[in-house]
Amino acid sequence: xxxxxxxxxxxxxxxxEGLLMFGVVFIAxxxxxxxxxxxxxxxxxxxxxxxxxxxxxxxxxxxxxxxQTLAQxxxxxxxxxxxxxxxxxxxxxxxxxxxxxxxxxxxxxYSFGVPAVEVLVLLGGxxxxxxxxxxxxxxxxxxxxxxxxxxxxxxxxxxx
Numbered sequence: 001x002x003x004x005x006x007x008x009x010x011x012x013x014x015x016x017e018g019l020l021m022f023g024v025v026f027i028a029x030x031x032x033x034x035x036x037x038x039x040x041x042x043x044x045x046x047x048x049x050x051x052x053x054x055x056x057x058x059x060x061x062x063x064x065x066x067x068q069t070l071a072q073x074x075x076x077x078x079x080x081x082x083x084x085x086x087x088x089x090x091x092x093x094x095x096x097x098x099x100x101x102x103x104x105x106x107x108x109x110y111s112f113g114v115p116a117v118e119v120l121v122l123l124g125g126x127x128x129x130x131x132x133x134x135x136x137x138x139x140x141x142x143x144x145x146x147x148x149x150x151x152x153x154x155x156x157x158x159x160x
Contacts, residue, residue: 002084002153004140005077010152011131013075020071021056028055057096064092068155078155087150098144102130 005013032051036044063069064079067086072078079095081087087095106123110116134142141151 002078002080002155005075005152005154007131007134007140009075010077010134010142013071013077016074017069017071020069024055024059025052028052057093060096060099061089061092064095064150065089072152076155077152080151080153082149082151084151084153091149095144095148095150098148101144102127 028051029048032038032044032048036047038044038048060069063072065087067080068078079087079092081091103123103126105126106119109122110119114122130142134140137143137146139151145151
């Protein structure tokens with residue numbers, strides 16, 4: 001059975017994925033602004049967030065069903081099912097929805113009017129807590145992976 005990547009590698013991949021998502025957000029926002037004729041980033045804010053949620057879902061479900069995103073490829077991490085085989089699009093979509101547990105408490109706090117600086121502190125604390133909780137999983141997987149029936153494994157393409 002392939003080994004689970006270290007928490008350090010998984011979190012480095014997570015941060016790199018966040019950087020790459022800036023490009024996805026830029027292109028998706030440009031498309032949204034063009035189609036909706038928005039002139040300001042706060043125009044149609046709720047609709048914009050829903051659109052980005054769907055675009056992110058398509059992005060992640062597509063790449064995870066193929067095995068890995070660009071960031072995961074860079075860090076030699078692959079998403080597989082419980083049996084070690086590739087996951088289906090519906091399973092990848094389920095994993096995407098469950099991944100939002102990383103952001104739910106800070107988003108909830110923000111929606112209740114907690115100041116942005118405090119939300120950022122809460123986000124940092126929650127992400128650290130959620131990552132540390134993986135130490136309590138038998139195979140050290142993130143809990144959203146366990147709930148989705150997926151696993152992150154070390155993957156080396158064999159290319160040197």
